[in-house]
Amino acid sequence: MSLDPDAPLRFSPLHRLQWEEAQQRHVILYPEGLVELNATSAEILKRCDGEHTLRTIVEELERKYQTEGLTDDVREFLEIALENGWIETAA
Amino acid sequence: MKTAGSKPPLSPPRWLLAELTYACPLQCPYCSNPVDFARHKEELTTEGWKRVLSEAREMGAVQLGFSGGEPLTRPDLEELVAHARRLGYYSNLITSGYGLSAERIAALKAAGLDHIQVSIQAPEQDLSDWLAGTESFAHKKQVARWVKEQGYPMVLCVVIHRHNIEQMEGILEMAVELGADYLELANTQYYGWARLNRAQLMPTREQFERAEAVARRYKERLKGKMKIYYVIPDYYEDRPKACMNGWGTTFLTIAPDGAALPCHAARELPIDEFPNVRRMSIREIWEESEIFNRFRGFDWMPEPCRSCDEKTKDYGGCRCQAYLLTGDMTATDPVCAKSPHRHLIDQAIAEAEAPPEAPLVFRNPKASRRFFET
Numbered sequence: 001m002s003l004d005p006d007a008p009l010r011f012s013p014l015h016r017l018q019w020e021e022a023q024q025r026h027v028i029l030y031p032e033g034l035v036e037l038n039a040t041s042a043e044i045l046k047r048c049d050g051e052h053t054l055r056t057i058v059e060e061l062e063r064k065y066q067t068e069g070l071t072d073d074v075r076e077f078l079e080i081a082l083e084n085g086w087i088e089t090a091a
Numbered sequence: 092m093k094t095a096g097s098k099p100p101l102s103p104p105r106w107l108l109a110e111l112t113y114a115c116p117l118q119c120p121y122c123s124n125p126v127d128f129a130r131h132k133e134e135l136t137t138e139g140w141k142r143v144l145s146e147a148r149e150m151g152a153v154q155l156g157f158s159g160g161e162p163l164t165r166p167d168l169e170e171l172v173a174h175a176r177r178l179g180y181y182s183n184l185i186t187s188g189y190g191l192s193a194e195r196i197a198a199l200k201a202a203g204l205d206h207i208q209v210s211i212q213a214p215e216q217d218l219s220d221w222l223a224g225t226e227s228f229a230h231k232k233q234v235a236r237w238v239k240e241q242g243y244p245m246v247l248c249v250v251i252h253r254h255n256i257e258q259m260e261g262i263l264e265m266a267v268e269l270g271a272d273y274l275e276l277a278n279t280q281y282y283g284w285a286r287l288n289r290a291q292l293m294p295t296r297e298q299f300e301r302a303e304a305v306a307r308r309y310k311e312r313l314k315g316k317m318k319i320y321y322v323i324p325d326y327y328e329d330r331p332k333a334c335m336n337g338w339g340t341t342f343l344t345i346a347p348d349g350a351a352l353p354c355h356a357a358r359e360l361p362i363d364e365f366p367n368v369r370r371m372s373i374r375e376i377w378e379e380s381e382i383f384n385r386f387r388g389f390d391w392m393p394e395p396c397r398s399c400d401e402k403t404k405d406y407g408g409c410r411c412q413a414y415l416l417t418g419d420m421t422a423t424d425p426v427c428a429k430s431p432h433r434h435l436i437d438q439a440i441a442e443a444e445a446p447p448e449a450p451l452v453f454r455n456p457k458a459s460r461r462f463f464e465t
């Protein structure tokens with residue numbers, strides 16, 4: 001199953017995404033767990049707000065980092081995030 | 092300040108376990124509280140706990156468990172939860188659910204609690220109530236439903252031992268029925284009351300293997316719907332667990348009276364006095380106290396750990412298990428096949444095939460007083 005580029009994505013209500021001052025990075029918090037994120041992963045997840053889609057996230061990041069061809073990397077990460085339940089497709 | 096030698100750099104605590112009280116309406120015979128818990132009566136005040144939360148957060152702690160005993164017996168729980176939320180903790184209430192109402196679940200949510208972990212003893216009433224030493228089964232299931240309804244991630248915890256291990260299927264079905272998002276199947280670890288009752292609690296190897304196969308089957312089937320954490324009973328392994336991810340690296344427990352422990356079971360070690368938050372800051376305790384430094388790194392290790400290349404993986408196992416079984420807290424964890432004490436584990440396994448007849452000792456203040464009053 002591959003991700004529909006136009007499906008709106010939102011961060012899971014059962015997880016929390018937060019900046020950790022002590023670690024100088026974003027983390028995902030959930031029962032019994034903590035995932036440390038690198039800067040790009042955090043940029044992607046921050047945009048999962050129920051409005052953004054794979055397509056619009058890629059557009060924004062390509063603009064932000066002044067680059068192209070991010071689709072595959074972003075898709076790959078979003079699929080992992082979906083599988084882990086960090087995000088969901090907003091119906 | 093920091094000890095010289097081959098100590099790795101100090102990492103800050105990430106997980107804080109706040110054991111708010113030893114009071115508990117239940118009497119689980121596998122409770123991990125120290126057997127002499129009734130000795131420690133002086134609980135920290137609300138202000139004392141707030142200071143603990145603030146100081147640990149400042150050092151980098153982010154996962155927070157409110158536990159006990161039964162944390163719901165503290166009337167200031169909502170206030171502490173609100174303080175934790177303001178500080179940015181991800182907080183978890185570890186509860187038996189006893190006496191918890193829908194209103195209080197809502198009040199805790201409003202205060203900023205992130206999740207509630209409800210423990211249930213078994214998937215059927217008589218057994219569950221017997222193991223809890225209290226009539227509680229029906230209410231616990233109700234609590235689980237409320238937790239779910241109010242939008243918390245629902246975490247169900249079942250401690251596994253010989254009296255419920257045959258019901259693994261029933262346990263998993265109950266978790267499905269209740270809509271658990273997470274299920275923790277915690278095979279009993281033999282500390283505290285569980286160590287006392289080990290002969291009556293330990294499953295046979297065959298029971299264990301059958302139950303594990305059932306859990307594995309459900310894990311596969313429920314993938315994406317329910318996350319199942321299966322805590323292995325390390326007696327049936329040949330390497331010890333990496334206890335607490337290494338002593339004084341990640342976990343900090345504060346006991347009801349303010350004693351700071353590197354692990355919630357550590358109070359059973361032959362250490363006269365643990366550093367206490369009434370007298371020291373969390374930073375001093377974590378960085379400078381002798382106890383938190385004692386088993387950091389590898390210098391303290393005896394053979395066979397000292398020259399073993401697996402020591403960076405398991406840190407020589409659990410200090411409490413080493414002490415409870417060998418009487419020496421610096422020994423290699425006897426679970427390890429390389430330990431000269433492995434026969435103690437093998438004996439316990441053999442004993443599980445034909446356990447001696449004895450009643451379970453239930454955890455309550457009366458039974459506890461036997462361990463320190465003469």
Ligand code: SF4
Pocket residue numbers: 115116117118119121122123124159160161186187454
């Ligand atoms: S394990 Fe049982 S007796 Fe011990 S604190 Fe938890 S609910 Fe109370």
Ligand code: SF4
Pocket residue numbers: 330331395396397399400401402403405406407408423424427428429430
């Ligand atoms: S000898 Fe020590 S370090 Fe090596 S595997 Fe056993 S417990 Fe771990």
